[in-house]
Amino acid sequence: MRNLLLSIVSGLLLSFSWPEIGFSYLIFFAFVPLFFVENKLKGKRKTLKLIGLSYITFLIFNVCTTYWIMYATVFGVVSAVLITSSFMVLVFIIFHKLKSIYGYRLGYVSFVALWISMEYVQMHWQLAWPWLNLGNVFAKDVYLIQWYEYTGIIGGSLWVLIINIIILNVILFNNYTKYILLGLATLLFPIFFSLSVKFNLENRSDNILNVVIIQPNIDAWSQYKFRLSNMCSYLVQKNHINDSVNILLAPETLLQNYLWKRDPNYMYVKSHRDSLVTIYKGDIDRLYDLNNYGSNLSILVGATLSDFIRGDLEKYNSAVFIDRNKDIQIHNKTRLVPGAESIPFTFLSNLIRNYLPKEIVAPIGNFKSSNEIEIFKMDTVDILPMICYESIFGNLANYKDFDLISIITNDGWWGNTAGHKHHFHYARLRAIEQRKSVIRSASTGISGYINLNGEVVSSIPWGTRDAISIKVSVNNIKTFYNKHGDYIGRISSFLSSLLIVVGFVRRKVNKN
Known part of the structure; x- marks a missing residue:
């Protein structure tokens, strides 16, 4: 029951950190209850239990923040919620497996890399849906994130994940003074830098x-x-x-x-x-x-x-x-809205168009x-x-x-x-x-x-x-982000792939 409650709390914290719903600062410890569940979960079928509990967290998050899609299409909201929640759960379970291979520290490095990689994919694949990328959470509090001109929103996601992990360490370990100081520095430095950028930025106009x-x-x-x-x-x-x-x-x-x-x-x-x-x-x-x-x-x-x-x-x-x-x-x-303006993936489009009547298919997803x-x-x-x-x-x-x-x-x-x-x-x-x-x-x-x-x-x-x-x-003006793009996403994708491949090989070697 405790694990279930913690999973629900994580989902609610994620939801109520979003713009127009709650307060963005909640995002800095929204993952902590779910991390705590992952750390303390024991016994048989641990992975299966973690799938269920993490799905509850991310289902709550997706439903509370994107429920409004149902006013346009019920099919759309069901698809968006289930697919995005599943994607997030997949990241969490891969992290759980890699943590068991690499240990605590490198395990959480893998979580950050995996989550950022997921957000990067959400900006590029045919079912792209970056609405809930964590960096978007500060969209109303722009005084905090003037440094997005260097990192894009993925920089905000990285900031959020690191602080969540530091807060978890404060709770789990006795040497909490070090982690409190580290957490404060990680939280405050980007804020002060943001205020400095805003203060010094010329209101340039050509x-x-x-x-x-x-x-x-x-x-x-x-x-x-x-x-x-x-x-x-x-x-x-x-x-x-x-x-x-x-x-x-x-x-x-x-x-x-x-x-x-x-x-x-x-x-x-x-x-x-x-x-x-x-x-x-x-x-x-x-x-x-x-x-x-x-x-x-x-x-x-x-x-x-x-x-x-x-x-x-x-x-x-x-x-x-x-x-x-x-x-x-x-x-x-x-970028066409999946379903409403386009049918993603050629094989799926061909399947739908070949087996459904033209009267039904014609108005759905047929934009170029x-x-x-x-x-x-x-x-x-x-x-x-x-x-x-x-x-x-x-x-x-x-x-x-x-x-x-x-x-x-x-x-x-x-x-x-x-x-x-x-x-x-x-x-x-x-x-x-x-x-x-x-x-x-x-x-x-x-x-x-x-x-x-x-x-x-x-x-x-x-x-x-x-x-x-x-x-x-x-x-x-050409910003650093304009010139170099989502370099954090590219680095994270490479690191995630490397950790997964090496982890798979190491596990095979250990079994033999």
Whole structure:
């Protein structure tokens, strides 16, 4: 019973450390009860018991922090919770086995390496879901983690894990003074360094842009009833569009009428009845009309692009950039939401498409993706566009030259829950990692402007139809993280692989 209670406590501590749910400081000892269980568990079937107890911990963590997915899809929340919980349990059990081979100290080194490796994989594989990577826990407390410009969020995960292990040592060993001092140093040094970075950071600005961000407050479930003409009229009537405005930012998939991928000036429709293709002028023309009120205006808006290739419909969740000369640039989303926008793994996609009726398969997971984010060029300013799910992947912005980050999204699928708030706060981490201003437009959710320190300068709250006119600073800073990427994840993956292989060989040798 004690072990069960400790496992539950660990799950609750992890959950209540998350943004909008509790206090981030709880994360620093959230693993300790589960570590204590692993250390004290004895008797037969120890591994089997540990699987069950650790699954309880991570199931609680996943359910409490991502329950809101059920408002969009029940299948999605069940899949996300079970797969991610299983992944975390697998890490814990491998750690348990390696600890029995290598001993206490190297065992906990293996846990840190394994967990960081899991988070690294969660940012790259086809079922990528880095929402619960531990470094995200400080998304609201950005004063603590200004050093993410050197490490990315994985640096935060490393910080959390080390402090948890030090606290465990304080509890388990008599020489606790040494571990208390070590723990305080490990906790406080990054905080003081963060405050120092923030204090000394120049609010560098190579240019100032006048930006209008609109939040149309569209119900996600009735989005197709939205009228673009109403939005344009609203902007003109409120005098948001004038000759001084440089950028109008509008949300994801605002243009729903299947713009033709080959030329977004047109819409592209195929009649399935008579197999005819109809091409006609679309929504882009309505946006062009705004240039009559703002001669320097460029527009960045979300759209669904489509084309028929060899008889099959190809759809893209895209960002369309219309510069002041009416030239069009396109970025097609690179990270698709598993299940909702894509069916991961080719064999699984083929299996589903071969055995389910086309009427069921057609609307599910049939978006196409691009391999790289396309940088939008606007005079002397380069913009990195991120579409919804892409904005939780800090690594997507690395190794690129740009001056400003734009995020377009639709967070209305989850209702007024913690989900859309998490998503907004994660954008603050992107600002710190890259030391760039972030402008964000949501169909429904939170729209706003975040400065290069990750501080929210201006925002439009949930459930509000509004537009804000702001002055945004842009710069061409390249951070250490931008230049070197997730080096902590790469090192951890190598170390984990080495420990597993050597441990396996050592165990075989000892048995013989």
